[in-house]
Amino acid sequence: MAHPAEPAPGAVPTSSVAAAVWELDLVTGALHWSGGMHRIAGSDPATTRPSMQWWTSLVVPADRARVRAWLLVVREGRRGSEEQFDLVGADGVLRRVHAWTEVEVDATGEATRLFGSAVDISAASAVGHRDPLTDLGTRHAVVAHLRSEADDARRQRVPGGAVLAVLDLDRFSVLDDALGRDTGDALLVATADRLRTAAPQGATVARLDGDSFAVVVGRDTALAALASGAHHRPGAGPDADGLAERLLAALRRPTRLPGRTEHVTLTASVGLVTTDGTEVDPEDLLRRAGLALRRAKRDGGDRVVHYAPGLGEAALHRVATETMLRSALDAERLRVLYQPVIDMRSGEVVGVEALARVIDPERGPISPALFVDVAEETGLVVRLDEWVLGRASTMAQQWSPPTSGAPTTIALPDTPPHPGLPTVAVNMSSKTLQRPDLAGLVRGALQRSGSDPSRLLVEITEHSLLDQGEGARDTLDGLTDLGVSVGIDDFGTGWSALSYLSALDLAFMKVDRAFVSRLGIDASASAVVQAVIDLAHAHHLTVIAEGIETEEQARMLIAMGCDHGQGYWFGRPTPEEELDDAIRAWHSRARAARFGAWALEPAAPPPRAAGSPAAALVAPRALSLRP
Numbered sequence: 001m002a003h004p005a006e007p008a009p010g011a012v013p014t015s016s017v018a019a020a021v022w023e024l025d026l027v028t029g030a031l032h033w034s035g036g037m038h039r040i041a042g043s044d045p046a047t048t049r050p051s052m053q054w055w056t057s058l059v060v061p062a063d064r065a066r067v068r069a070w071l072l073v074v075r076e077g078r079r080g081s082e083e084q085f086d087l088v089g090a091d092g093v094l095r096r097v098h099a100w101t102e103v104e105v106d107a108t109g110e111a112t113r114l115f116g117s118a119v120d121i122s123a124a125s126a127v128g129h130r131d132p133l134t135d136l137g138t139r140h141a142v143v144a145h146l147r148s149e150a151d152d153a154r155r156q157r158v159p160g161g162a163v164l165a166v167l168d169l170d171r172f173s174v175l176d177d178a179l180g181r182d183t184g185d186a187l188l189v190a191t192a193d194r195l196r197t198a199a200p201q202g203a204t205v206a207r208l209d210g211d212s213f214a215v216v217v218g219r220d221t222a223l224a225a226l227a228s229g230a231h232h233r234p235g236a237g238p239d240a241d242g243l244a245e246r247l248l249a250a251l252r253r254p255t256r257l258p259g260r261t262e263h264v265t266l267t268a269s270v271g272l273v274t275t276d277g278t279e280v281d282p283e284d285l286l287r288r289a290g291l292a293l294r295r296a297k298r299d300g301g302d303r304v305v306h307y308a309p310g311l312g313e314a315a316l317h318r319v320a321t322e323t324m325l326r327s328a329l330d331a332e333r334l335r336v337l338y339q340p341v342i343d344m345r346s347g348e349v350v351g352v353e354a355l356a357r358v359i360d361p362e363r364g365p366i367s368p369a370l371f372v373d374v375a376e377e378t379g380l381v382v383r384l385d386e387w388v389l390g391r392a393s394t395m396a397q398q399w400s401p402p403t404s405g406a407p408t409t410i411a412l413p414d415t416p417p418h419p420g421l422p423t424v425a426v427n428m429s430s431k432t433l434q435r436p437d438l439a440g441l442v443r444g445a446l447q448r449s450g451s452d453p454s455r456l457l458v459e460i461t462e463h464s465l466l467d468q469g470e471g472a473r474d475t476l477d478g479l480t481d482l483g484v485s486v487g488i489d490d491f492g493t494g495w496s497a498l499s500y501l502s503a504l505d506l507a508f509m510k511v512d513r514a515f516v517s518r519l520g521i522d523a524s525a526s527a528v529v530q531a532v533i534d535l536a537h538a539h540h541l542t543v544i545a546e547g548i549e550t551e552e553q554a555r556m557l558i559a560m561g562c563d564h565g566q567g568y569w570f571g572r573p574t575p576e577e578e579l580d581d582a583i584r585a586w587h588s589r590a591r592a593a594r595f596g597a598w599a600l601e602p603a604a605p606p607p608r609a610a611g612s613p614a615a616a617l618v619a620p621r622a623l624s625l626r627p
Helices: 035-041 052-058 061-077 139-156 172-179 181-198 240-252 282-298 309-331 372-378 381-398 438-449 462-467 469-480 498-502 523-538 551-560 576-593 596-600
Strands: 019-025 031-033 081-088 094-105 111-120 163-169 204-209 212-217 268-274 304-306 334-343 349-360 364-366 423-427 456-461 485-491 508-511 542-545
Touching (some): 019 035, 035 111, 052 061, 061 081, 061 094, 061 111, 139 204, 139 282, 163 181, 163 282, 172 181, 181 204, 181 240, 212 240, 240 268, 240 304, 268 282, 282 309, 309 349, 309 372, 334 381, 334 423, 334 576, 349 381, 349 576, 372 381, 381 423, 381 438, 381 456, 423 485, 438 456, 438 469, 456 462, 462 485, 469 485, 508 523, 523 542, 576 596
Parallel strands (some): 268 304, 349 423, 456 485, 485 508, 508 542
Antiparallel strands (some): 081 094, 094 111, 163 212, 163 268, 204 212, 334 349, 349 364
8 A cells, every 4th residue: 555645556647636645633633634635625725624524525425425434444443445436526526536544543552543645536547447357347337328328318309218237146255255265356257258248239337346247238229139139120228138138148157267177157136227218317226226136135136126116115114124123122112922832732832932023102013024124134133132032031931821720641752741831932043143152142041030941942944054054063052052952943945954954953843834824725735744744753853833823724733743833723922911811711712622632521511619629730741842
């Protein structure tokens, strides 16, 4: 990195280029800069007082947040860096600036001073508008092409503008980490070459940043003939889908890695925007394409999504949801509801599952279906999981459900009956499972509540487990060493083999409600559930069926040998203070339906005198887990 008092490497050596140095005292806030900074800012030294707020306000809106973040990272990271951005000076002139910043720290390591240099590189198009790795255009080339298309459409007074395709390689960060930075750069260069070849003549191909690329095709480019080979009709709009498929097909061809014998097949997600010729803000078009791209990513990648106004509304909703969720976490406007888990043969409650609800001041409790995706995306799910874990551990220590007085039966073959207290299950997200201090987090919650670890169950999804990769066994071992049982939630929604899962230290498995809901309707669903139950038992796993909503489904699962179940037929998620009443209501329904142990009772049992030995309550059986 160049010394800030000297011309920076790469700057164009001409007297017309303005260069400057500056210094910011982080203790006093005093800012000093050379006369060259006034030339870059287009300001009058006699009337302008330097300030960082004023300086950053000159940066164009598209670059402003990035520049502020850059300065923050330099200050907090205690590490110099450089950046390029556009600004509109006080004289109204658009300039391209390349800036360097360094940080000075005191003896304690605290940052005390920022200093750096800046160069006006507006005339150096090769520096500002070409990507040094791929030799593609940059974001500026995309903006210029879109602006030119809008100007032409207005001038010619014809409908139809350009097609903008923004691409992002799927799972590139995984490849980059696994294969190394040099190989990752080689893949980016190969991607650039393929996009350049696949794009029609006259298109702008650019690298936006990282593994994100963009292709712009104008209305007069003969793109409509790409898919069919037909001659392009004058005035016809570009074929957006044809462009996207052509680009993706080029990327899917296996890529030979430098210095390796294996090949890599790349896929990408694509966000498409087709302009109508009236748009005047290229940055807004890039924003729309980014919204479509993010939807393609969330939908699994390797697909194309067209921008629609609803995507913008959805993005605003996600921002509002994130704000609401952060506020709720800070103010602890949260609640845990508990749904009973039933022993399918006895009908007794053997445990509950803890389910989080966020409390909105206006709408009341909010279902996870409305906020869990945002919580995962923002990382707030880690705070949410930790809060629920604390509440569930306390619940497991102090709660004992009412019992019916009915005898219990053996839940699993070869498992002796034993009285005990029920379990409380909590869900943990993939991000929480990645915490290196996970075992310590759970241990702390158990110690604070005084709960027996055997009463706490941890549920994780197949996807979360597979995301752990080779670290999955260590993660599970850390929990099971505490005496906590771990199981798979929503089994059947992922792609893992049960034989792989059973090789891990798992205790139970939950059959996803999507299969249970089809029982009695779809014969194939019954066959799948039966096969899953049989396989789970063969691998010594307890089976819990989710989403049981009818008596018919419950009785079918009993016939299939299912161990435990939960769902609306047994009881809905309920606040802790109402849980005992909900369980008593279940006992009444079970008795009326002659379900489980109640099937052994007389049709019209005589009333029992209060205080008689026959009225004594027996302890509920615990959730039975296979060894």
